[in-house]
Amino acid sequence: xxxxxxxxSGIRSWADVADARIQDPRDAIIRVDAVTICGTDLxxxxxxxxxxxxxxxxxxxxxxxxxxTGGAVAGLRAGDRVLxxxxxxxxxxxYCREGAYGQCRGGGGWILGHTIDGxxxxxxxxxxxxxxT
Ligand SMILES: [Zn+2]
Ligand SMILES: [Zn+2]
Numbered sequence: 742x743x744x745x746x747x748x749x750s751g752i753r754s755w756a757d758v759a760d761a762r763i764q765d766p767r768d769a770i771i772r773v774d775a776v777t778i779c780g781t782d783l784x785x786x787x788x789x790x791x792x793x794x795x796x797x798x799x800x801x802x803x804x805x806x807x808x809x810t811g812g813a814v815a816g817l818r819a820g821d822r823v824l825x826x827x828x829x830x831x832x833x834x835x836y837c838r839e840g841a842y843g844q845c846r847g848g849g850g851w852i853l854g855h856t857i858d859g860x861x862x863x864x865x866x867x868x869x870x871x872x873x874t
Contacts, residue, residue, distance in 0.1 A: 744862030750788025766813035769870030771805030800861030
């Protein structure tokens with residue numbers, strides 16, 4: 742599939758990347774229908790977010806259609822139209838239970854297009870899909 746790939750400060754390309762696939766039972770795969778570019782993406786492209794490594798698919802705000810769900814996803818099924826949140830939530834850790842999803846310590850928080858591949862691509866893996874769409 743194609744994705745918008747960060748290549749280091751000031752460098753980006755629309756490139757062939759590995760297909761998005763289920764990696765955890767709580768994941769869903771969406772076909773990306775629309776995305777935004779926000780100021781955070783511009784900061785990444787400017788080299789201001791050093792934890793984003795070259796090769797990362799950018800993007801953390803999308804509307805898409807579910808094409809596949811992991812075995813532990815209960816509330817979504819193929820064909821559902823979803824908004825993928827820029828913040829993923831495990832729903833289990835102390836911070837999620839207090840509603841502070843951005844501070845998630847269970848593997849969520851702001852990870853899309855940051856520490857995992859994001860949504861500026863044909864398809865995207867959405868972690869903790871029940872709580873992150
Ligand atoms: Zn943003
Ligand atoms: Zn959490």
